[in-house]
Amino acid sequence: MTVQSFVPTFADRHIGARRQYHIDTMLKAVGYDTVDGLVGSAVPDSIRQESPLGLDNALSEVQVLAELRRLAGRNKTAVQMIGQGYYDTVTPAVIRRNILEAPAWYTAYTPYQPEISQGRLEALLNFQTMVQDLTALPVANASLLDEATAVAEAVLLMRRANKNKAVKDGKTVLDADCLPQTIAIVLGRAEALGFEVEVADLSQGLPEGDINGVVLQQPGVSGRVWDQTSVIAEAKERGALVTVAADLLALTLITPPGEQGADVAVGSTQRLGVPLFFGGPHAAYMAVRDGMERTLPGRIVGVSKDNAGATAYRLALQTREQHIRREKATSNICTAQALLAIVSSFYAVYHGPDGLKAIAQNVHSNTRALATTLKAAGWELTSDSFFDTLTVRVPRDAAKVVSAAESRGINLRLVNADTVGISVDETTTPEILSAVSAAFGAGQVREAAGFELPAAAVRTSEYLQHPVFNTHRSETQLLRYIRRLSDRDLALDRTMIPLGSCTMKLNATAEMEAISWPEFASIHPFAPDSQTEGWRELIDGLEADLAEITGYDQVSIQPNAGSQGELAGLLAIRGYHASRGEGQRNVCLIPASAHGTNAASAVLAGMKVVVVATASDGTIDHGDLRAKIEAHRDALSAIMITYPSTHGVFDADVREVCDAVHEAGGQVYVDGANLNALVGLAQPGKFGGDVSHLNLHKTFCIPHGGGGPGVGPVAAKAHLAPFMPGDANKSAHEAGHGVAISASRFGSAGVLPISWAYVKLMGGQGLTEATKSALLAANYIAARLTEHFPVLYTGESGLVAHECILDLRELTARTGVTAEDVAKRLIDFGFHAPTLSFPVAGTLMVEPTESEDLAEIDRFIEAMVTIRKEMEQVAAGDFTIEESPLRNAPHTAAAVVTSEWERRYPREQGAFPVPSLRQDKYFPPVGRIDGAAGDRNLVCSCPPLTAFED
Numbered sequence: 039m040t041v042q043s044f045v046p047t048f049a050d051r052h053i054g055a056r057r058q059y060h061i062d063t064m065l066k067a068v069g070y071d072t073v074d075g076l077v078g079s080a081v082p083d084s085i086r087q088e089s090p091l092g093l094d095n096a097l098s099e100v101q102v103l104a105e106l107r108r109l110a111g112r113n114k115t116a117v118q119m120i121g122q123g124y125y126d127t128v129t130p131a132v133i134r135r136n137i138l139e140a141p142a143w144y145t146a147y148t149p150y151q152p153e154i155s156q157g158r159l160e161a162l163l164n165f166q167t168m169v170q171d172l173t174a175l176p177v178a179n180a181s182l183l184d185e186a187t188a189v190a191e192a193v194l195l196m197r198r199a200n201k202n203k204a205v206k207d208g209k210t211v212l213d214a215d216c217l218p219q220t221i222a223i224v225l226g227r228a229e230a231l232g233f234e235v236e237v238a239d240l241s242q243g244l245p246e247g248d249i250n251g252v253v254l255q256q257p258g259v260s261g262r263v264w265d266q267t268s269v270i271a272e273a274k275e276r277g278a279l280v281t282v283a284a285d286l287l288a289l290t291l292i293t294p295p296g297e298q299g300a301d302v303a304v305g306s307t308q309r310l311g312v313p314l315f316f317g318g319p320h321a322a323y324m325a326v327r328d329g330m331e332r333t334l335p336g337r338i339v340g341v342s343k344d345n346a347g348a349t350a351y352r353l354a355l356q357t358r359e360q361h362i363r364r365e366k367a368t369s370n371i372c373t374a375q376a377l378l379a380i381v382s383s384f385y386a387v388y389h390g391p392d393g394l395k396a397i398a399q400n401v402h403s404n405t406r407a408l409a410t411t412l413k414a415a416g417w418e419l420t421s422d423s424f425f426d427t428l429t430v431r432v433p434r435d436a437a438k439v440v441s442a443a444e445s446r447g448i449n450l451r452l453v454n455a456d457t458v459g460i461s462v463d464e465t466t467t468p469e470i471l472s473a474v475s476a477a478f479g480a481g482q483v484r485e486a487a488g489f490e491l492p493a494a495a496v497r498t499s500e501y502l503q504h505p506v507f508n509t510h511r512s513e514t515q516l517l518r519y520i521r522r523l524s525d526r527d528l529a530l531d532r533t534m535i536p537l538g539s540c541t542m543k544l545n546a547t548a549e550m551e552a553i554s555w556p557e558f559a560s561i562h563p564f565a566p567d568s569q570t571e572g573w574r575e576l577i578d579g580l581e582a583d584l585a586e587i588t589g590y591d592q593v594s595i596q597p598n599a600g601s602q603g604e605l606a607g608l609l610a611i612r613g614y615h616a617s618r619g620e621g622q623r624n625v626c627l628i629p630a631s632a633h634g635t636n637a638a639s640a641v642l643a644g645m646k647v648v649v650v651a652t653a654s655d656g657t658i659d660h661g662d663l664r665a666k667i668e669a670h671r672d673a674l675s676a677i678m679i680t681y682p683s684t685h686g687v688f689d690a691d692v693r694e695v696c697d698a699v700h701e702a703g704g705q706v707y708v709d710g711a712n713l714n715a716l717v718g719l720a721q722p723g724k725f726g727g728d729v730s731h732l733n734l735h736k737t738f739c740i741p742h743g744g745g746g747p748g749v750g751p752v753a754a755k756a757h758l759a760p761f762m763p764g765d766a767n768k769s770a771h772e773a774g775h776g777v778a779i780s781a782s783r784f785g786s787a788g789v790l791p792i793s794w795a796y797v798k799l800m801g802g803q804g805l806t807e808a809t810k811s812a813l814l815a816a817n818y819i820a821a822r823l824t825e826h827f828p829v830l831y832t833g834e835s836g837l838v839a840h841e842c843i844l845d846l847r848e849l850t851a852r853t854g855v856t857a858e859d860v861a862k863r864l865i866d867f868g869f870h871a872p873t874l875s876f877p878v879a880g881t882l883m884v885e886p887t888e889s890e891d892l893a894e895i896d897r898f899i900e901a902m903v904t905i906r907k908e909m910e911q912v913a914a915g916d917f918t919i920e921e922s923p924l925r926n927a928p929h930t931a932a933a934v935v936t937s938e939w940e941r942r943y944p945r946e947q948g949a950f951p952v953p954s955l956r957q958d959k960y961f962p963p964v965g966r967i968d969g970a971a972g973d974r975n976l977v978c979s980c981p982p983l984t985a986f987e988d
């Protein structure tokens with residue numbers, strides 16, 4: 039007899055409820071004997087996939103890390119001097135380990151619940167303050183997706199904000215010295231929206247004609263630094279608005295856009311401590327002048343007060359965003375780049391204004407030394423005024439010089455057959471300068487002589503004077519500051535985050551390991567293909583696995599977030615119709631319950647949004663659907679549906695909906711954000727979808743990072759393949775591709791090893807079991823809570839999918855206790871709230887995911903049942919709603935540790951509503967925050983320290 043030992047697989051660690059007696063307990067509550075029986079009832083037969091996923095067998099963590107090592111070994115690191123928007127940088131180890139690689143930071147959610155998000159809100163406010171100071175513009179947002187898409191957002195912002203009748207419908211003019219990927223992205227967006235873009239050399243002045251807005255780059259892609267005041271003044275005179283895409287490191291030395299009269303500044307903060315990551319994720323920034331803040335896209339952190347009058351942070355002006363404004367939103371961006379913005383902000387905290395300036399001066403003087411050397415050797419520069427980048431004329435021999443540098447381990451930029459670009463950065467050493475010089479045959483590097491910046495372009499104003507940028511000079515101080523902020527927050531490392539639609543599941547450490555390995559992290563997005571074989575094998579493999587999982591023919595991981603995947607998918611549909619001579623098809627049907635990004639993306643794709651009503655059971659109203667299809671038959675472009683629906687239910691009739699749209703000549707977009715309910719069980723590409731986006735930061739384990747990064751791959755059937763995202767570095771339209779969606783070909787490549795590892799660790803069977811566990815957990819919560827909070831929608835079987843909506847509206851009417859009160863009271867139990875009032879106002883949507891174990895789920899149920907009892911106390915008149923622990927939630931330590939206590943409930947009930955909290959207690963740093971007050975008096979930079987004195 040052999041002794042069989044049980045070796046747990048990764049799936050056993052990823053899935054929370056793995057022990058049979060836990061599974062049986064949950065099944066019993068739902069009323070099923072087996073998981074397969076439950077799944078068979080919940081998922082309609084009409085959509086079930088026939089065969090299991092054809093993926094490789096699961097690997098162990100050790101095996102996966104070995105595979106990742108092998109792939110890393112196929113990439114070649116080099117000294118990266120290609121520039122073109124991406125520069126090498128040193129991520130200080132204290133920031134890399136304690137932020138980028140620290141679960142307290144990377145597993146946090148977007149700070150919609152500000153009371154449990156004060157740490158990351160402060161870090162993002164530091165980011166905004168840094169951007170405002172360096173650009174000399176008063177209002178910045180808390181990050182955008184990448185520089186090129188940020189410029190596209192700026193162009194659209196100018197088109198919204200310019201009210202000058204004579205020019206508001208005029209063209210947008212881009213300087214020819216903008217980054218080529220920026221120009222490609224703007225051209226692609228403009229084509230969908232039907233406005234004119236002209237690219238011209240603006241150092242010679244503006245072109246003829248009506249101009250809505252102008253985009254300049256400082257320094258230009260050629261490296262040239264120039265005084266832009268006169269062209270900006272001319273633009274203003276002619277009624278145009280002006281955006282300057284600027285390098286923040288350069289702005290420590292160069293006159294900032296705000297002082298030159300620009301309305302908007304945008305750019306990347308990558309070189310402030312964020313690795314190259316083969317193109318992303320990196321935080322883009324945008325700052326605007328006074329009066330434009332309400333049209334600014336992206337999230338803005340602002341300062342307000344809590345219920346005790348203490349200074350507190352929260353997201354400001356949220357009514358501009360797609361969740362509220364839908365097709366009238368300022369942008370479709372939802373997930374942005376919070377984690378990378380936080381890394382950059384800490385880079386500024388770490389170095390301070392003097393440190394940043396010293397880095398910039400070093401970069402500049404190294405560049406001047408190289409310029410002096412090359413010029414002495416007879417080479418010609420295209421500009422004598424530069425910060426970090428030289429463009430050298432090398433008639434006919436550019437390729438030769440670039441390859442001479444490559445053989446010395448250095449990547450330069452091959453601009454064209456006659457021109458080479460060289461970008462110096464923080465990591466450039468004298469040895470590297472010598473090697474570059476040698477590649478040009480230019481001999482010893484000389485002392486910098488000449489090439490000073492023109493006087494008009496030299497910055498004289500101060501920046502980063504706030505104490506936060508001048509205090510944390512020792513590593514001990516900085517470490518404690520980082521820890522202090524993260525301790526103020528609740529992330530997945532402390533609690534379940536049961537956010538419906540957001541799928542806050544385990545981000546396993548083994549999945550995270552590879553992202554900061556230099557063979558992945560230090561690769562430039564435009565490095566030669568011979569240096570990126572490992573990266574491309576990983577990406578091809580992941581795309582193939584995602585195609586197998588979704589049932590589509592082709593996948594592109596280029597979009598930087600779900601919203602960008604939506605835009606890519608809708609543009610593919612648009613391209614497809616146009617290719618068949620049906621360019622008039624421009625109506626996009628969107629159910630009333632859809633996520634706000636859907637409508638906002640449809641508008642960006644040049645479509646007209648028509649809303650389809652919801653039936654009383656939560657499904658699409660078929661009568662209304664038929665009527666809308668009929669009314670728009672010839673103009674019907676697409677329908678966007680979410681499956682399972684945003685109501686957390688598997689609608690049995692999804693095939694009929696798809697058929698009806700196809701029959702009328704439309705295409706079906708399936709929003710794949712809820713794929714966690716489908717993997718291994720059903721495939722959108724097989725039950726009627728033509729195209730979908732996925733959210734790798736939901737279903738496929740990329741952490742939310744406090745509001746990004748994300749990856750939103752677009753997946754499509756073969757007929758849409760020719761319209762999938764092209765490469766912005768080639769042209770807006772590459773043959774056989776659609777327009778580019780992100781600045782770099784592989785978008786946020788840097789975090790793809792996480793999803794790649796997840797799929798390999800789980801295998802087809804593990805992924806399918808995860809889906810089943812997610813369904814079981816959601817149905818268990820629904821079954822246990824429905825007697826306390828009615829579950830709003832269920833499918834035909836009486837079951838929910840992977841999430842459930844708890845309907846509080848009747849209870850609110852009876853007791854006055856709102857869904858928001860419940861969300862805030864959950865903080866006192868140490869929980870992050872479920873999704874509040876989406877997709878139905880006055881409800882909470884709960885999604886436990888497969889990663890939560892039964893004890894944690896039961897802890898949540900206990901909290902909810904306890905809260906329900908407090909609601910009954912209000913109903914019974916023990917206290918009024920205003921006097922209740924619900925309305926006074928969350929309770930800070932300061933609120934309960936007082937010598938006077940005059941509230942109508944014991945202070946124990948306030949702080950320790952269940953006994954287990956006596957030992958493990960999270961106290962929020964602030965009480966309930968007044969968001970509206972902060973919006974009325976908008977402050978979105980770091981408050982002075984005196985604001986925290988009482």
Ligand SMILES: *Cc1c(COP(=O)(O)O)cnc(C)c1O
Nearest residue numbers: 372373539599600601633711748
């Ligand atoms: C999260 C989500 C999106 C948007 O994804 P982002 O990555 O935040 O842009 C779209 N649709 C649904 C249903 C979602 O839950």
